[in-house]
Amino acid sequence: MTALAPESLREQFLSRRYEPNVAAVNELCDSLQSVKPHTEVPYVDPMHDVDECRIISLYSNIGEADPSGFITAGDEDAATRMLGIQWTLGLRPEFVMPWNVHPWHTPGEVNGKFTPDQISAGLKPLLKFLAVVPRASVIVAHGTEANRLANLLLKTEVPLLWRRGLKTYKVRSLSGRAFAGTPARQEQYLEEMRVVYTDAMARTGLAKV
Numbered sequence: 001m002t003a004l005a006p007e008s009l010r011e012q013f014l015s016r017r018y019e020p021n022v023a024a025v026n027e028l029c030d031s032l033q034s035v036k037p038h039t040e041v042p043y044v045d046p047m048h049d050v051d052e053c054r055i056i057s058l059y060s061n062i063g064e065a066d067p068s069g070f071i072t073a074g075d076e077d078a079a080t081r082m083l084g085i086q087w088t089l090g091l092r093p094e095f096v097m098p099w100n101v102h103p104w105h106t107p108g109e110v111n112g113k114f115t116p117d118q119i120s121a122g123l124k125p126l127l128k129f130l131a132v133v134p135r136a137s138v139i140v141a142h143g144t145e146a147n148r149l150a151n152l153l154l155k156t157e158v159p160l161l162w163r164r165g166l167k168t169y170k171v172r173s174l175s176g177r178a179f180a181g182t183p184a185r186q187e188q189y190l191e192e193m194r195v196v197y198t199d200a201m202a203r204t205g206l207a208k209v
Helices: 007-015 023-035 076-089 116-121 124-134 144-155 159-164 183-203
Strands: 053-060 095-099 137-140 167-171
Touching: 023 124, 053 124, 053 144, 053 183, 076 183, 116 124, 116 144, 124 144, 124 159, 137 144, 137 183, 159 167, 167 183
Parallel strands: 053 095, 053 137, 137 167
Antiparallel strands: none
8 A cells, every 4th residue: 555544544445455456466466375275465456557567666575564454655665755746747546566575474574685586576566466457667676675576587488578678677665764864865865756656657647747
């Protein structure tokens, strides 16, 4: 989810996770979890839309899975920053969709720094995800792990990538040490991301408000 929600709202979102606009991607999440039965794979919340998605926000999902059961940008600060970027640019949720570098979380445990093997394990799920969102042609990779997975993706020879003219952007994570610094420095980081998302919107035919 783009921001944390009250418990009742979370329950409503979970009850809608198989609605037509997100069913395909959340069924993919179920299938990924079935591969590793003792893990959980957060869902994509129903504000998004597999048919309308143009931009993928790829997150380096270090930390615990969010209690909501959905993919988030990170902690509460990260979610607030991401929501602020989207609101400022007028990037509506149906046009952007989140995904995690390593889809799996072990319940009650924190994802630490990913090993190269864990990042590589996220490549096939990412390709399956791309197949579910046929109009997506931009990936904004947030954080070191996401940047590494984006590099692996570009090294593949999957026709889907060149047919769509897939473009990847590499930016910093939205929380943690990546956002350390003075308020002025943090605003600079946010402005850099706004520039990237503005360009991504222009590439995909979305008008900035």
